Amino acid sequence: MGPGKVPEAAARGRPPAGPAPAPGTNTLVTAAPGVVCAGRRAVVTASATTVMGRSSSPSAGAPGAPRSLPSPTPGPICGFPAPTDTVTARQLWGQERAITGNRQTGWTFADAFVAEDEPLLWARDQAHAAGLRPVSPATGAVLRMLSATVDAKAVAEIGTGTGVSGIHLLSGMRPDGVLTTVDTEPECQQFAREAFRAAGFAANRARFIPGRALDVLPRLADGGYDLVFCDGDRTEGLEYLAESLRLLRPGGLVCFEGVLADGRTVESGPQPVEVVRLRELVREVRESPALIPSLVPVGDGLLCGVKR
Ligand SMILES: C[S@@+](CC[C@H](N)C(=O)[O-])C[C@H]1O[C@@H](n2cnc3c(N)ncnc32)[C@H](O)[C@@H]1O
Numbered sequence: 001m002g003p004g005k006v007p008e009a010a011a012r013g014r015p016p017a018g019p020a021p022a023p024g025t026n027t028l029v030t031a032a033p034g035v036v037c038a039g040r041r042a043v044v045t046a047s048a049t050t051v052m053g054r055s056s057s058p059s060a061g062a063p064g065a066p067r068s069l070p071s072p073t074p075g076p077i078c079g080f081p082a083p084t085d086t087v088t089a090r091q092l093w094g095q096e097r098a099i100t101g102n103r104q105t106g107w108t109f110a111d112a113f114v115a116e117d118e119p120l121l122w123a124r125d126q127a128h129a130a131g132l133r134p135v136s137p138a139t140g141a142v143l144r145m146l147s148a149t150v151d152a153k154a155v156a157e158i159g160t161g162t163g164v165s166g167i168h169l170l171s172g173m174r175p176d177g178v179l180t181t182v183d184t185e186p187e188c189q190q191f192a193r194e195a196f197r198a199a200g201f202a203a204n205r206a207r208f209i210p211g212r213a214l215d216v217l218p219r220l221a222d223g224g225y226d227l228v229f230c231d232g233d234r235t236e237g238l239e240y241l242a243e244s245l246r247l248l249r250p251g252g253l254v255c256f257e258g259v260l261a262d263g264r265t266v267e268s269g270p271q272p273v274e275v276v277r278l279r280e281l282v283r284e285v286r287e288s289p290a291l292i293p294s295l296v297p298v299g300d301g302l303l304c305g306v307k308r
Pocket residue numbers: 038039040127132133134135158159160161162163164165166182183184185188211212213214231232233
């Protein structure tokens with residue numbers, strides 16, 4: 001099946017026609033609902049073994065009085081610090097309190113800060129219709145900025161999806177840069193291919209490789225990549241990290257999407273295997289002498305590390 005011949009795409013609407021539409025000049029083709037490519041929706045349960053946080057019982061005190069944190073239990077438990085370890089509670093006043101209370105508004109503003117054009121919105125619609133969770137607009141903007149920062153000529157992506165993150169990465173890369181993107185679902189990649197074309201990227205800017213990341217990554221060249229973006233199977237983060245360190249040139253960046261798992265990564269109490277694995281990944285990136293780490297609280301958490 002050649003590019004542009006995807007029956008599902010035809011049935012559910014196509015991205016704004018290419019080859020190179022100017023952002024914002026196309027008509028959005030709304031996707032019909034229906035799952036076309038299988039989303040990564042595996043529910044993994046695990047034995048309840050991990051307790052990370054500390055008492056969350058509300059502290060006593062008069063309304064409006066400074067809030068004190070509950071006494072910490074000895075920790076860290078499970079080797080991962082609780083969120084309170086480096087955060088000192090302090091009183092918030094006036095405008096600062098309002099700003100804190102409106103943090104959600106800040107995130108919404110961050111998502112709207114860099115407008116997404118029609119091909120991106122189309123790819124996002126396809127992702128939602130397929131039950132996938134694409135990167136948030138703000139995360140996409142960070143990825144675009146990061147790929148520009150490292151002047152990326154070669155980027156590897158795990159988890160093509162329908163191409164939302166791919167468009168952002170390509171937008172920040174050098175004009176001759178090539179995105180190598182891996183996904184177990186070729187149908188998803190077909191949507192991404194169409195979205196890239198509609199966004200104005202020549203076909204030779206992206207190399208689509210269908211397959212499991214851990215089968216494909218070992219075939220990619222050592223030190224040949226400026227950035228590796230990981231958004232595939234969240235239980236495989238540590239393996240992706242090991243492969244990324246091999247693939248990256250010194251000064252290259254590895255980024256992991258979704259490491260906060262909707263807050264569960266730093267919550268106390270039992271968590272599914274996926275979250276336990278994410279905690280291990282966060283810890284490993286933070287402790288690795290090979291990386292300069294940062295956890296960017298954008299979208300569902302973007303964990304980044306620069307290879308020394
Ligand atoms: C969250 S979606 C990716 C979204 C995409 N990065 C975006 O922002 O548009 C995760 C994707 O990873 C793919 N996936 C899941 N397990 C994988 C694996 N082991 N190897 C490669 N891809 C995988 C799924 O098929 C799915 O398309």
